[in-house]
Every structure is written in C-alpha cells, then in structure tokens.
Amino acid sequence: MWSHLRTIWLVFLHAFRKRETILYPEVKPDIPPRWRGRIILSRDPDGGERCVACHLCAVACPVACIALQATEDEHGRRYPAFFRINFSRCIFCGFCEEACPTYAIQLTPDFEMGEYVRQNLVYEKEDLLISGPGKYPGYNYYKVAGLAIGGKEKGEAEDEAPPVDVKSLLP
C-alpha cells in the first residue's frame, strides 16, 4: 500500500519535469551523421560521376526500388544513362550503400521527403546527383582502380606500378 502511494506521488512529481518531446516542425531533431535517410549519388573530387553503373545496388536492394541503365562515354568510362529510385518503395535499409564499390550511392540524414502525389517520390538521376563527394571527400575510383580508360593507361593509377612486359626476356 505504501509503495502505491509513493508511486502516485512520484508520478505526480513528473508534472514539474522537463518534457521529453521534441516539437518537430518548429524544433529540428538532432540526427546522427550516419542516419539512413534520403539517398544521393555523389561525385568524385574532380566533379565526375562516381557511379559506374555496375548494378550492384539494384541487385542488393530488397524491394527492387533502384532502376538504372549502363552506358559508356567516349573515354570508355561507364556511367548510368538513367538512374531512378522509387522512394515510395525504398525502405532505407542502406544495403545499396554497402554494396556500392565506388562510394557513389550514399544515404544522408535528410528524411523530410513528404509528397502528396506518389509519382513525385520517383527520383531521377538529376534529382539524386549532388555536386560534392558526400561522406568520402578524397576518394576517386578511377584514380585508384587498375582499369584503363581514356586518358589513363594501365599502371598509371595511384600506388600502381607499370605492368610487366611479358614479351621481354630482359630482367
């Protein structure tokens, strides 16, 4: 019985406590930087698209909300002809970000994407591409990959030795 009375009193004292609620539209919540929110496509430090249209994100996506088509530019560099994310399906699991080999697709702490028309939740590439490198400032996939594209032969990447000439017998 005493514990009941004590409970009632302690609950009453909560009337003078600070309220925990964040009054959202007026006060923005403090969101951690690794929050899985709106998906973006980032660019490398030189301003080129990071995405190489490998389809790994689309395959990893459990709800199949990513659609893209690969194409190549005149240097032999792959990029997506279109890249489409249907955010009305997206569950913000972050698997696409984990699957991406070039850090191109990233999730951001933005979650305010409400729309009245469902079709407006389908984001095209121009909606997804941002101008900067996102979470990985210095990374440039083609600068570290051993792939030859126009303007960069094999062996010219960072920390890479020129390829061995297998036709030569000289040591």
Added chain:
Amino acid sequence: MNGTGSLVIIFGVLVAALVVAGGNIWLERRLLALWQDRYGPNRLGPFGLFQVFADMIKIITKEDWIPPFADRQVFVIAPGIIVVTVLCAYAVIPFAPGVEVSGLDIGILIFLAMSSLGVYSVALGGWSSDNKYALIGGLRAVAQMLGYEVYMGLSVMGVVMLAGSFHLREIVEAQENLWFCIPQCLGLVIFIIAGIAETRRLPFDLPEAESELVAGFHTEYSAMKFGMFFLGEYLGITLISAMIVTLFFGGWMGPWLPPLVWFILKTFFFIGFFILLRASLPRPRYDQLMAWGWKLMLPLALVNVLVTGGFLLAWG
C-alpha cells in the same frame, strides 16, 4: 424554485455534464502527457483544446458497424443505457445553493441505484456482442460491480449517519463547520476506491483490460456506439468526483469565491486525481481485485459504520 428556473437548470446541468465529459478527454490526454513528460494534443487551437471537436467529428463520422452475429437490438441499446443512467444520477447533485435539478430526499440512494444500473450497459453490451472477450469483460464488470457496490453504499453510511439525512443538500449543509473528510477519512478512502471501480477506471479497468481481453466489453463496438461507452465513462468520472466533493469535501462550501466555482474547482481536482491514478498504478490481477474488495474493503467499510455509529451513540 419556479418552473422556468428549473428548466434552465436542467438544461444547464445536461449541457455542462456533456461538455465536461467531452473536455475530460482533452484534460485526460493533456494530464497523462504531463505526467509522462510528453505534451499531448497541443496543435489544434489554444493548448490543443479544439482536439475535442476533432475527436467528436471523427467519431460521429466513423462507420457504424453492427457485427452480423450480434444480438442486434440489445447491441444497439446497450451503449445508451450507461449514458442515461449516469445522467439521471446528476439530477440529485446540489451544485450550489438552489442549483440542483431535483432535491430528492433519497438523493444518495438514487445515485447508488443509477450508478449500479449502469453496469447493465456493460453486461448487455458484452453479452450481445457474441464474442468471448466481450463476454468475459461483461462478466468481470458484473462481478466487480457486485463486489464494489456493496461497500460503496456502506462507506457513505457514515456520512449519512453524521448528517442525519439522505438528502444531498442537507449533507452539504451539515458540513458547515467540519468537512466530512476529517471524521470520515476511512469512509472517504473506501468511497474513492469504490468510485474508481464503479466507473471502471484504471487501475480497476478489468472489464476492458487491453492486455488480456482485446478491448473487453466494447471489442465489437465502433463509431458513436463506442463513443457512448466512453461518454458514459467520462460522465461517470465527473459524477464520482462531484459525489466525493458533495459527500466529503463540503460541496459548494468555501471562502471568497462563489459557491458554484468552489464546486467546479473541487470536482476538477478529483477528476485530476483520477487521471493521476491512471498515470501511476498498474492493473491488478482479477482474483486480487475481487479478494481486495471482499476481504479487505468490505470489512473496513463495516468497521467504519460500526465506529461511526458507536461515536454517535456515545456523544451524538
């Protein structure tokens, strides 16, 4: 009191009771939120007050569905019973000198009778739903009412003995010098506990225990029929609070402010207390509830009657 005056009072009491019952929903949500460190409804109008209207519009426009397996007539009548009986009980409450619907000499008995009749609503609602959870809820309500109504009646007998009348206005007038909460403090505690059980409020909301019975007796109810049960419940809270004030806290008596203001202030204090109980206490097990009622509260109420009677016999 002339005819028009009492008509005005009747409608005044009716409107006031219904408005307070509606406002209680808002008050309860805000107070619960306050004690749980939240805000509650605070968007619509000042302090979220218009939430009441939004809730009303919503519940009236909801689909009013009667399950095909239900006993149709009883199912429809049941929610109305509780509202009617509780509103009838308001007739005997003296809100201020001259402000009462009918000054019956047996006011307390009418109050006890009407508040017990309210259980028919729950029992019939649970029965006619033809649903096992609703039936268990209805049965629990009946058993709980039987247990708690007995000592609720006994707990006010001390007050009746001290005042020497069943007339609620005379009871209030008998508290001119000393509120009955002091000589009848045991009776007060018993009456409050019985009152909570009577209105099926937490922690005695066994008939609708969500964690075991889905929603208890109103599992199958929707829209305004469901709303009627809740209207009855909130009217009941107000009624019990008003009765606590009338019987134990000197009704309209108090310095400086007008009598009606005092009555309203005291009533809202106890409504707030009911909500505080909801915020703080967990629901007991059903056998604990019944054992508590029959084995502890009933003997205590009898002792209270005995001691009060003895004192009155010796010194009264």
